[in-house]
């Protein structure tokens with residue numbers, strides 16, 4: 450089953466950690482200063498999981514499809 454990630458942007462602190470861990474999937478929007486998922490399937494799942502686990506705001510979630 451495919452899984453995708455999403456970010457609850459209002460909870461994001463804009464720390465950039467997710468982008469540091471997996472820049473293929475996450476990036477910080479320079480205008481809003483919150484992270485966004487621009488390519489949900491762009492990176493390996495273990496790196497995405499690492500971003501989920503490392504996010505200080507705990508605002509990155511998996512969504513089962």
Ligand code: SF4
Pocket residue numbers: 456460461462463464465466467468483484503504505506507508509
């Ligand atoms: S790690 Fe979490 S708080 Fe930090 S930029 Fe990414 S989504 Fe936002």
